[in-house]
Amino acid sequence: MKPLLEYGKYYHIYNRGNNYENIFNENSDYEHFLRIYDIYISTVAETFAWCLMKNHFHILVRIKEDHEIGFLGLIDKKEAETFQKAYIH
Secondary structure (H helix, E strand, O other), X not given: OOOOXXXXXXXXXXXXXXXXXXXXXXXXXXXXXXXXXXXXHOOOEEEEEEEEEOOEEEEEEEXXXXXXXXXXXXXXXXXXXXXXXXXXX
């Protein structure tokens, strides 16, 4: 099974609100999104560009190589494959 995201590859990630509804209503919403993004994404991807708009966003990232990720690189490959088969469809 091919992984959803591959090491070293570039991806344009985007999302929008349901029925084009706003996903960012106040400045603090943008700030919260960027804090959470930094916590969860910066460990596995390098961000090249981002654009946050009221009802959608675009992000350009490169997934880091296995050796760049650190703690995730320590996970046994078989364990990762087992997890992927069980929880990622």
